[in-house]
Amino acid sequence: MVSNLRGDDRQGAIEAILGAIDGDVVLVDPSPETFRALVDYGTASVDALPEISVLADEDVLKDVRDDFLVASDAADLVEAEKMELRVLDGVAENTVFVGADDLYALVPASESVAALAATDEEFVADAHETFTERFEAAEAFDLRTPGITRVRETMDEDIGPDARADFDAVLASLETARGNGEGLDEVTISLLVAAKNEALLYDISKWGEDIGIASKATFSRTKTELEDMGIIDTEKVPIDVGRPRLRLKFGDTPLADASSDELAAVADRVLN
CATH class of the missing domain: 3.30.870.10 (Endonuclease Chain A)
Structure with missing residues (x-):
């Protein structure tokens, strides 16, 4: 029954x-x-x-x-x-x-x-x-978002296991990831993790575009906004051919001493 x-x-x-x-x-x-x-x-x-x-x-x-x-x-x-x-x-x-x-x-x-x-x-x-x-x-609906398993696996391969661990810790500390005052969005989170691990902007933005998180232009624009607010810093890294690439870092900011699970909260306070 x-x-x-x-x-x-x-x-x-x-x-x-x-x-x-x-x-x-x-x-x-x-x-x-x-x-x-x-x-x-x-x-x-x-x-x-x-x-x-x-x-x-x-x-x-x-x-x-x-x-x-x-x-x-x-x-x-x-x-x-x-x-x-x-x-x-x-x-x-x-x-x-x-x-x-x-x-x-x-x-x-x-x-x-x-x-x-x-x-x-x-x-x-x-x-x-x-x-x-x-x-x-009915009409199909496209989430336009990569699966989290693929995100983690490719970040581990392309950026490094430490960055992937930081990324997981930041996500675990959040209740939502929207931006616009409701948690940090995925591009900002990725850039903060990259800065914590002093990765190149080129590498994190190429990874983000390849995996389907956002375009390189969106990563670059968000980087500029975070830099203008003093949240992240950059330094030029010479390469053999072409323009120097930018290494992301925190420099002298409150984020420099923040642990992975504190990163989102500290950044959110600075942003808001």
């Missing part, structure tokens, strides 16, 4: 739902909080994750894309072919997880989150067909 499910929080409820549904799942109209909880659960349990077709409001997907912490984890799931994102056309009314034989509506309360099960088999079959067709007809 199908029964209602419950979790202490959204992630707990999602874990219960995905454990109860046999086979692939269509997630319809998730809130930003539900999408983040799904990504958190999927990142920690990728091997056990079914293939999930997410049909979400475009504003929700754009909100996710703007936060590098969530977007890069979601991109990992997309690259692992565990998740596909499409834009919801119209209104769905409720956040539901739909399988071939199961349907659960997610209902948050003050102290727990319930997953209310549909018991009418005919209704479940109709809902599955309806939302599967809507997903197949």
Whole structure:
């Protein structure tokens, strides 16, 4: 018999739902909080994750894309072919997880989150067909963000293992990575890590462009802004042919003595 499910929080409820549904799942109209909880659960349990077709409001997907912490984890799931994102056309009314034989509506309360099960088999079959067709007809959504696994692996190879460790520590210290006063964005984080490790601007910007974080021009522009604010410094490094390249460093700034997990907080105070 199908029964209602419950979790202490959204992630707990999602874990219960995905454990109860046999086979692939269509997630319809998730809130930003539900999408983040799904990504958190999927990142920690990728091997056990079914293939999930997410049909979400475009504003929700754009909100996710703007936060590098969530977007890069979601991109990992997309690259692992565990998740596909499409834009919801119209209104769905409720956040539901739909399988071939199961349907659960997610209902948050003050102290727990319930997953209310549909018991009418005919209704479940109709809902599955309806939302599967809507997903197949929907426009695909591009996160335009590299998966965090690829980011870490390539930073380790192109910039160095110490820089990769600093990068991980900075991300772990943040709740969001958006810029605009809501945490540092991914370009600023990369440049701070490069300065801490005294890497070349050319190397970090080429890495960032190659991996799909941002263009070399964006890295250069952000470097200039950080330099103008006295957050980072540069020195010229001669090369055999062509113009000298710039080495990033902190110089005499509060960031010079900051540990990796303090870097974001110190930079954020200086920036704001």
